């Protein structure tokens with residue numbers, strides 16, 4: 626019996642097993658984006674559970690990017706000196722099947738029965754930021770921070786605003802594309818009026834996430850003065866072709882979102898069916914560079930497993946030669962000599 630047949634036979638039991646391990650949720654909006662007739666639907670693939678998630682490979686980790694080692698108090702991850710994550714909630718409106726924090730988000734991750742930080746934990750987290758003047762940027766992430774009520778968001782923004790050494794409040798969210806109705810006037814108002822720059826990093830992985838409802842939500846944010854950047858994950862069967870990536874990044878740029886990071890998939894448990902090799906990722910990045918607007922080019926990023934940080938892993942175009950010159954490849958793969966003119 627082939628793997629596909631086995632999956633079909635055991636599908637209900639297998640999916641129950643997946644749901645027992647990892648959170649599952651789909652918003653009505655995301656449901657409406659799925660084409661049930663398309664067996665390879667890139668939206669379904671991102672959000673509907675799959676028996677393949679039960680396959681765990683030896684190099685996959687519970688904490689792929691080493692958050693735990695850098696968490697001084699609940700809700701804070703402080704790995705780089707100038708910026709810290711503040712995780713208000715550990716829930717999301719949808720659960721991405723490839724989520725790198727899949728062991729930490731969702732109802733099953735909640736030990737004290739709450740969906741995020743308690744009032745005391747939030748006080749302690751904000752105190753930590755206030756007591757560390759090196760922190761210039763706070764990144765609200767999660768869980769999805771835009772799932773909290775506008776009132777609560779406003780409260781957190783006001784408290785962060787009062788910390789003099791902060792320059793930037795960054796929000797990582799998928800809400801504008803997975804639950805666009807949440808981006809209402811009240812929520813937008815909660816993000817405005819801050820003395821700090823508020824940047825929104827939208828997580829989106831396919832051009833089909835940009836439909837009139839999400840486009841309207843994005844316009845509301847941008848027109849309210851919130852600059853937006855895009856971050857995407859390179860995912861097999863979702864966006865691992867030059868055309869899919871170009872369409873995604875065009876959809877972002879056409880909606881005033883600059884593609885910022887393309888993440889190489891993290892080694893989270895049960896995500897091997899989404900994995901693309903680093904070499905394939907580099908080839909895709911070269912194709913983008915050769916064919917599309919410079920505005921469409923994100924940085925291809927690996928978060929080194931074990932908590933060693935994020936680094937660019939895109940193609941290298943300039944290689945030093947033994948004679949001190951450089952071999953520089955053009956976007957189409959031809960190599961050219963380059964020597965720096967003599968400098969006094």
Ligand SMILES: *Cc1c(COP(=O)(O)O)cnc(C)c1O
Nearest residue numbers: 690702703704705708709710935
């Ligand atoms: C990804 C991440 C950041 C943000 O890094 P940038 O390169 O500035 O986007 C900050 N802290 C932690 C712990 C992270 O994992």
Ligand code: SF4
Nearest residue numbers: 717720721724768799
């Ligand atoms: S929105 Fe982010 S945190 Fe939430 S499930 Fe998706 S990848 Fe994970």
